[in-house]
Amino acid sequence: MDSEFQGVKKCVILTGMSGAGKSTALKVLEDQGMFAIDNIPPALLSQLMVILGKHRAAVRNGVAAVVDVRGDTLLDDFPAAISALKNQIQEVSVLFLDASDRALLARFEATRRRHPLHDEGSFLDGISRERIRLKPILELSDTVLDTSGLSLPHIRKKLLSEVSGTSSQDFLIFTSFGFKYGPPADCDFLFDVRFLSNPYYVPELQNLSGQDREVQDHIWNSGEAEEFWKRLVSFLEHVIPLYLGTGKSHLHIGIGCTGGRHRSVAVAERLAAHFRPFGGMCSLRHRDISREQGW
Structure with missing residues (x-):
């Protein structure tokens, strides 16, 4: 059965x-x-x-x-x-x-x-x-x-x-996506990361994704990118407990770039890794990572 x-x-x-x-x-x-x-x-x-x-x-x-x-x-x-x-x-x-x-x-x-x-x-x-x-x-x-x-x-x-037996059963959902396919309709927050350096235009990185270390290193290898990361995390660490404290059972955060394969994936991966140790449940979805990336 x-x-x-x-x-x-x-x-x-x-x-x-x-x-x-x-x-x-x-x-x-x-x-x-x-x-x-x-x-x-x-x-x-x-x-x-x-x-x-x-x-x-x-x-x-x-x-x-x-x-x-x-x-x-x-x-x-x-x-x-x-x-x-x-x-x-x-x-x-x-x-x-x-x-x-x-x-x-x-x-x-x-x-x-x-x-x-x-x-x-x-x-x-x-x-x-x-x-x-x-x-x-x-x-x-x-x-x-x-x-x-x-x-x-x-x-x-x-x-x-x-x-x-726990003080929190909250769900944090991080979704990467490509703006060319439209943003998810059910996100509570959307962040546009198309200003970050795009690995698609680096031949040896084009066929990789934001889950690969080489792509992540390329994206975060600048002072501007790291400053963005610090400010993003500071904002979310402040907002997430307040938002979930209103009684909502989950918070859906969307991260978008052009195609949804490189930059948004790398940012979502890093966010999920950062917030998992804070307790509760944290899920990660890459909606468009497998789509054809032709322009």
Whole structure:
């Protein structure tokens, strides 16, 4: 049987207080490639894992599911459902998102949302009833994440740290390309390096690429090129953490020259080598390196 379809191996159950950030957390995990589902009755979790055993993303990256007070009396099934789930798949974790009453009240007032238990009395009455209702679930939780005063980037960082054991699962994508074939449509940043010395006009380098040492030495063998490199790296080292800190799961950086075989490839290669040790995931693509380079 194809190893890609041997069942779901990881499930993260997101639960906790209304307004504590469960929807935000679910979106973060979905951006990491997990199959996401909101407001599922606990008793259906086991059946869901069986169905998703044929879903590529769920098998490869896991499932994230929100179970909360909107389930009403169906929440009574939570302890038995979690016990069954832990006997069914390899890795099950229950993450309880919480926040202070003051923080929850401020969030509801800011969004003008209605608390799910706000039938009678004040918002604080609804919050108090919810805490009582969720107490058995809180006791079964593996981790409690207090989001009081946390911004989206901080929630994201803490969540990924708890779920994956690392503070970053970001992806940096470096793509070299040729402007004569058009730039990639999905880049967050584009850098034009056509001002660098072009190895295409050096006969012994023409049939090589920016992956070859001779081409790289030719491109970087000038003070102007090295000064460009220093400024480019300084800029990216400043911008990349800020950009990824907004909650985006990846940053796509395009490097373009005329044909996409020499200069852009050399710059992308050097960037990928420079940023890989900084942590997270870094991928490198040379879109046009194999194209015919005739002019």
